[in-house]
Amino acid sequence: MRKENLHVLKVLDAMKVYLLKDDNNFHNQLSMVYCNNCKAIGSAGGDYTINVGRDCLGDNYKTKKAPEQCTKCDSNNFIKISEYDMSRLNEVYKDRTVEIVIDGIKSGLEEMGFPNLYNKRLPKIADKWKRFGRPEKRKQINRLLREQKKLSVARKKVESLEEVLTV
Numbered sequence: 001m002r003k004e005n006l007h008v009l010k011v012l013d014a015m016k017v018y019l020l021k022d023d024n025n026f027h028n029q030l031s032m033v034y035c036n037n038c039k040a041i042g043s044a045g046g047d048y049t050i051n052v053g054r055d056c057l058g059d060n061y062k063t064k065k066a067p068e069q070c071t072k073c074d075s076n077n078f079i080k081i082s083e084y085d086m087s088r089l090n091e092v093y094k095d096r097t098v099e100i101v102i103d104g105i106k107s108g109l110e111e112m113g114f115p116n117l118y119n120k121r122l123p124k125i126a127d128k129w130k131r132f133g134r135p136e137k138r139k140q141i142n143r144l145l146r147e148q149k150k151l152s153v154a155r156k157k158v159e160s161l162e163e164v165l166t167v
Helices: 007-021 087-111 123-131 136-166
Strands: 030-035 040-045 048-057 058-064 078-080
Touching: 007 030, 007 040, 007 087, 007 123, 007 136, 030 087, 040 078, 040 087, 078 087, 087 123, 087 136
Parallel strands: none
Antiparallel strands: 030 040, 030 078, 048 058
16 A cells, blocks of 8 residues: 555545634644644644734734644643654554544544535545544554654654765
8 A cells, every 4th residue: 555545644634724724813833733632633823913903004913922722622732743743642652543543533523513614625535534444544544654654764864864964
């Protein structure tokens, strides 16, 4: 099975698009996370931008400082993840990571009230994911975690090679 055939990647990507467009607080940077309080894959943001008025030069904005927290429950008890790197989640949950991701995707999708509102592709992708059995979901997530681990090792080798070349 090639990495492009992993439907879990499509699900995570579609969820990320939804979460970015659903950000009504206009956070300066939004991260995909696994929230330990919500037990779901969601988003976390910190600083956000507000409109402070308009003058002859156009709209004026101001950045409000805020601690990074889950956008659903306002907790800071989360682990940042992406379709490219779940190493921290894997460090914390070890053998339970696959189940955590499966349940996190399920809970995250359930919390998205109107999925086609912010991502027209999400309902179709989510429905296909829901049709997969638990063994197939485990297989895909394990494959994704293995690929991410290989990528992490390759990154470290490149970084050490760059250090050698710059000295």
